Amino acid sequence: MSKESHPDQLTVVSSNGRRKAALALLERPNVLGYLLMMPAAFIILFFVAYPFGWGVWMSLTNKQIGMPWSQVKFTGLKNYVDLVTKDGIFWTTVRNSFVYTGIATVIKWALGIWLALLLNRMVRFQRIVRAAVLLPWIVPTVLSAIAFLWIFDPDFSVINWTLRHFYGWMGWGHVRGPLWLADPTLALASVTFVNIWRGTPFYAISFLAGLQTINPELYEAAAIDGASGWQRFWHVTLPGIRPITVVVLVFSIIVTFSDFQIVYVLTRGGPANSTHLFATYAYQVAMVGSRLGLGAAVSLFMFPVLALVIVFQLVYLRREQA
Amino acid sequence: MAKKASSKREITRRDFVKMTGIAGMAAAATGIEGILVSRQAPVYAQERSLHFLLWKNFSPPADVEILRQGEEWGKQSKVKVKIEQINANDIPARAAAAIESKQGPDIIQFFHNWQNQYGNSLVDVTDICTGLESKYGGYIDYCKADAMLGGRFTAVPHTVVPNIYVVRASYMKAAGTTNWPKTWDELRREGKKWKAKGHPIGQTVGHTFGDAVDFTYPYLWSFGAAERDEKGKVVIASKETLEALKFFKVLWDDAMDPAGAGWDDSSNNRSFLSGAITATNNAPSIYLTASNQVILDEKGAPLVNDILHVPNPAGPAGVFHYHYSQQLAIPKYSNNVEAAKEFIGWLMEKDQFTKYLRRGQAYQAAALKVYMQDAMWDMFPALKPYRDHLLEGQHVGWRGSADANAARVVQNYVLIDMLANLATGKMTPEESLKWGEGQLKSIYGA
Numbered sequence: 001m002s003k004e005s006h007p008d009q010l011t012v013v014s015s016n017g018r019r020k021a022a023l024a025l026l027e028r029p030n031v032l033g034y035l036l037m038m039p040a041a042f043i044i045l046f047f048v049a050y051p052f053g054w055g056v057w058m059s060l061t062n063k064q065i066g067m068p069w070s071q072v073k074f075t076g077l078k079n080y081v082d083l084v085t086k087d088g089i090f091w092t093t094v095r096n097s098f099v100y101t102g103i104a105t106v107i108k109w110a111l112g113i114w115l116a117l118l119l120n121r122m123v124r125f126q127r128i129v130r131a132a133v134l135l136p137w138i139v140p141t142v143l144s145a146i147a148f149l150w151i152f153d154p155d156f157s158v159i160n161w162t163l164r165h166f167y168g169w170m171g172w173g174h175v176r177g178p179l180w181l182a183d184p185t186l187a188l189a190s191v192t193f194v195n196i197w198r199g200t201p202f203y204a205i206s207f208l209a210g211l212q213t214i215n216p217e218l219y220e221a222a223a224i225d226g227a228s229g230w231q232r233f234w235h236v237t238l239p240g241i242r243p244i245t246v247v248v249l250v251f252s253i254i255v256t257f258s259d260f261q262i263v264y265v266l267t268r269g270g271p272a273n274s275t276h277l278f279a280t281y282a283y284q285v286a287m288v289g290s291r292l293g294l295g296a297a298v299s300l301f302m303f304p305v306l307a308l309v310i311v312f313q314l315v316y317l318r319r320e321q322a
Numbered sequence: 323m324a325k326k327a328s329s330k331r332e333i334t335r336r337d338f339v340k341m342t343g344i345a346g347m348a349a350a351a352t353g354i355e356g357i358l359v360s361r362q363a364p365v366y367a368q369e370r371s372l373h374f375l376l377w378k379n380f381s382p383p384a385d386v387e388i389l390r391q392g393e394e395w396g397k398q399s400k401v402k403v404k405i406e407q408i409n410a411n412d413i414p415a416r417a418a419a420a421i422e423s424k425q426g427p428d429i430i431q432f433f434h435n436w437q438n439q440y441g442n443s444l445v446d447v448t449d450i451c452t453g454l455e456s457k458y459g460g461y462i463d464y465c466k467a468d469a470m471l472g473g474r475f476t477a478v479p480h481t482v483v484p485n486i487y488v489v490r491a492s493y494m495k496a497a498g499t500t501n502w503p504k505t506w507d508e509l510r511r512e513g514k515k516w517k518a519k520g521h522p523i524g525q526t527v528g529h530t531f532g533d534a535v536d537f538t539y540p541y542l543w544s545f546g547a548a549e550r551d552e553k554g555k556v557v558i559a560s561k562e563t564l565e566a567l568k569f570f571k572v573l574w575d576d577a578m579d580p581a582g583a584g585w586d587d588s589s590n591n592r593s594f595l596s597g598a599i600t601a602t603n604n605a606p607s608i609y610l611t612a613s614n615q616v617i618l619d620e621k622g623a624p625l626v627n628d629i630l631h632v633p634n635p636a637g638p639a640g641v642f643h644y645h646y647s648q649q650l651a652i653p654k655y656s657n658n659v660e661a662a663k664e665f666i667g668w669l670m671e672k673d674q675f676t677k678y679l680r681r682g683q684a685y686q687a688a689a690l691k692v693y694m695q696d697a698m699w700d701m702f703p704a705l706k707p708y709r710d711h712l713l714e715g716q717h718v719g720w721r722g723s724a725d726a727n728a729a730r731v732v733q734n735y736v737l738i739d740m741l742a743n744l745a746t747g748k749m750t751p752e753e754s755l756k757w758g759e760g761q762l763k764s765i766y767g768a
Contacts, residue, residue, distance in 0.1 A: 064726075066421045066440030086764045088757050089734075153589075154581035155598050174520075182528075182584030184746045268411070268529035270735070271583035272742035287415040289733045290439040290726070292422070 059296035066290070079297035090298065093276040096188060097302065100277060101256045104195045108252060109245075111196070112203020117237075119204065120211045130205070137201040145265035148194050152180035152266065184274035187267055191275050194262045199252060206248045210241035243320055250313040254306050278302045371402040372661050375417075376431035377410040380483075380607040384682030391678065395668050401661050410531050410587075414733060424655035428662045432477055433531060434732050435468040435717065435724040437651045441476045445652040445659055447666075451475040454670055458690045465647040465689035467717035467724045477649035478666050479689030481679075482715075483605045484645040484708040485536035489630040492619070493521045493600040502632040506544070506569060509635045513577025516600040523578045524599035526585035527742040532646060533587050534738045537603045539644040542566050542737060543716060544637025549731060549762055550722030556768045559759045566637070567751035571744045583745045595625070603634070606685050606705045614683075631707040633714075645715040647689060687712055727766050736761045 026032050059079055063072045083090045119130060136144065151158055160177025167175040180190045214236065222232045238245075260279040263269060269276035269284060276284070278299060286295020374392065379385045389405055396403035406427065408416060414436055420426025421440045430437070437444060451469070455461065461469075465479040489502060497515040513523045526534045542548070545566035551557045574580075579599055582590070590602040595617055602608070611617065612625040619625045634643055650669075652662045668674060676696060679688060684702040687693065687709065699709050719728025731737065740758040743749040749757060762768075 064439070065418045066443035068442070082764060086760055088760055089739075154584070155593055155596065179581050179584065182581045182746070184748055187584060267584065268586075270529035270739075270742065271527070272739050272746045272748050274746065274748070283415070284734060287418045289730045290418055291730070 055296045055300060058293055059300050061293045063293040063296075064290050065287075065292055075293070079294045080301070082294070083297055083301070089273045089276060089281060090301075092273050093278060093281040093298070094301070096275060097257060097277045099188065100192050100195070100259070101253060104192050104199065104256050105249065105253055107196050108199045108203050109249065111200045112207050112248075113241075115200065115204035116207035116211055117233075119208050130208070133204055134201045136198050137205075141198060141261040142265055144198060145194060145262050148190075148262075149266055152190050154179050154182060181267055182271055184271060187271060187275050191263050191266055194266065195256060195259060198262070199256065203248055203252070206244055207241055210244035211237065214240035243317075246313060246316050250309055253309050257302055257306060370400065370658060370661050371404065372396075372429070372658050372665055373427040374403065374405045374429040374431075374665070375413070375420075375427035376405070376407055377413060377433075378407045379682065379685070380605065381610055381682045381685035384678060384685060387678050387681035391669060391674055392665075395665055399661070399664065401658075401665075403665070421653055421655075424653075426653070426655070428652060428656040428658045429666065430651050430653065431480070431648055432651055433648055434535065434646050435719070435729050436733070437469075437477045437649065437729075438471045438724060439726045439729045439733075440653075441471040441726065443654050444476045445654055445656070445663075446474050446476075447478050447652060447663070448475045450478050450663055450667055450670075453667070454478070454690065458672070459692045461689050462647075462691055462713060462715070464645075464715045464717040464720075465649070468647045469649045469689075471725060477651035478670065479647060479649050480670070481648045481686035482645045482689055482712065483532065483648065483685070484643075484687050484712055484715075485533070485603055485605050486634060486643060486707055486711055487601050487632045488594065488604045488608045489601040489632055490521070490594070490597075490599075490628055491630050492628050493519070494630075497521075497600075502630065503635050506541075506573065506635045506637050510569075510573045510577050513573070513600070517577050517579075521598065521600040524585075524590045524593045524602040525578055525582045526587070526590060527583055527738055527745050528585050529735050529738070530586040533585075533590060533602075533604060534735070535732060536605075536644050536646065538738045538741055539716070539718070539720075540634055540642035541570070541637070541741075543642040543644075543720065544634070544639055545569070546637070546639035548721045549728075549737065550719060550766065552721050554722050554766070556759065556762045556766050558762050559755060562639070563758075564751060564755055567740065567744060567754055570741055571751060574741075574745045578745075580745070583742055606631075606683075606702075606708055609704060610683050610685060626704070629704070631705065633707070633711050641714060642716065643711050643714045645687070645712060647717075648686070649689070684708070730765050731762060734761065734765065736765070 026035070060074060060076060061072050062075050062078075115133065119126070119133065122129060150156065154160065154176070157177060157180065159180075163175055163177045167173060178186055181187045218236050218240070219232055222236050227235065257277075258279050259277055260283065263275050263277055263280045264283070267275045269280045273281075278301065282295045282299035285298055286292050289295075376388070379388075385407060392403040392405045395401070410433060413431065413433070416426070417430050417432070417436070417440070420430070421443045451461075460466075461479050462482065465482060469475050469477045469479045487502070493516060494502075494512070497512070497519045499512045499515065503509040503512050509523070516522055525537050527538065528534055542563065546562035547558065547560060547566050549556065549558050579593070581593075585593075590599070590604060591608050591611065593599050594602055594604075594608050595612060597620060609626060609629050609631070612629060617625045619628055634641055650666050652659055652666075656662055669678070670690075675688065675693070676698070679686060679693065679696065680698045680701065684698050684705045688696075691713075694709055694712060699706050717724040718732055719725065722728065735742075736758060739761075740754045743754040743757065744751060748754075
């Protein structure tokens, strides 16, 4: 018998060796960490970073729909300068976006906390009510916006119908009711209302989750110390839900700032551009008006604002962790 | 033995690849002749398909007919025809996405002159159009202008949606108006009475594709205003435009329904049919709905008997109308250009086209002038005024050309917003004129 190894045995040995080496490599946290991170990095790179970079590039060109790339010219900051100096609708859009986001966020926050406190105290029908509260958030935005299109119709609105009948019943004469989507101020208020209606459940359920993490002993201690209801809310509840408040607020500001569907369905940015937000105006300029470069510039104008919000969130969360 | 084996040699994998490769190259080299010699249709010919994107018509029977015709032609030509219908307001974005990504429908229906925004990405269909012109006579001028760019057809002129005033005769009479006003000033004066009676004029100046354009453009033209002159220079900042804006503010406040600032294309239909307004600038859809659904008026009589169709009032520069043209374009990315051309050509043949127009109950007129004499107008006599004023329209961007930027002005609602700024009280006429000039110069690059 020869003592020489059989070729198959050699293969097995070398295969085992490679396997062990690979396993040893995976044991090293920095290697495994990078490997596990790769799918997410891939997604971010191709579905977030690439389109973003492409958008930035496009905003620096005269690109139009259907224009061959051979004809596309680099125009530097011309699109941005044109928006700021020549485009009256753009400044209306900036104002609308801040008003819409600001008012909607504050009201959603206040209603969200109020609703969360109520739900937290509720004992009976708890699950059914919590599920029902989430309904506006669950229903597809376009569907609920179409329902609101009817609710805000000047002639067939259920609100105006009620008002008309109430006036008639009271003997106050004929009233048509507010022109919800025809008056610039009311139209912006109406789309903001729909955003609040849709977004409040998200705040409420998130805050409810936060409330349930607060130790009840803190409330008992505060009560023993003679703290009033308001003081308990201010000194126990609010600090208790602060981390989740920051996350919810940041997320909500970003989503509200870039809202599209509600305005698109209800007003398409009208009347007289009174309800255009960055997303709807960018859509009108780029997709409907075919000026992709200019449209990209409109949508990228909100980037610095949103970046600041994200930086604030990251700094806050790191401080909390520390 | 060896000889026998040789004669019955089995085909090896190598032989098969070699033979099919040669056959494939021969077919590619000989093209249609090779197919004819082989007496067998290529497999791809049986798999041809065609995707046609168009709007959801305001006259539903027209939709039934176009779907039927698609099926009929598909069977005849062994092409799988897919007809997709969407809201007209969503067509531009759908088309833009398709053109830019180079995939999507093989035929797209465009309104106004939308398609000229991407003229270079569309197949030149001049051959179809000149063929149809020589067979059936000429197109209505503005339909032709809207479908052309740089001397070639970017789309085949198909139909026109005509727009004039639709009026409730009884409301007019109840307010003491015996005849339809001939001028805008008369309309303001009489409309004030109608409004006082609770039935104003209903007019959208909102962000919507049809009615807002149909009113705004001819209204401004009738005062002598235009966005550009014949040489392409932006000339909106004129005393004529200012006069038109000043008068519109008075007309709006005195005689019009303030809700119109937030209306879309269907709002005035609903408002008219429910008895809220006396008059509105519209296509025949109001009449057709009242007729087809046998809607009754307050006295229980058929509403159609109380509907009049009358022309736009005159401004200082005369009477103008705007009837929006609809045309069919083939994007260059399509793999079925020939099939698309065949299908459009077939749709435009008299047999098919007459059925389409008649099934649509004269909601749409034809882009070819010859159909103005079609018996369809006798079938729907109440709609004859639409035919009678069909030639009084102009193209988008008039007095300039109907180029890509003229389409962008429509798509960005610039002229409409100049009126909406006044209707909503956001601006004075002077401010709105300055604002509009800025927007136009931004688009035209002047």
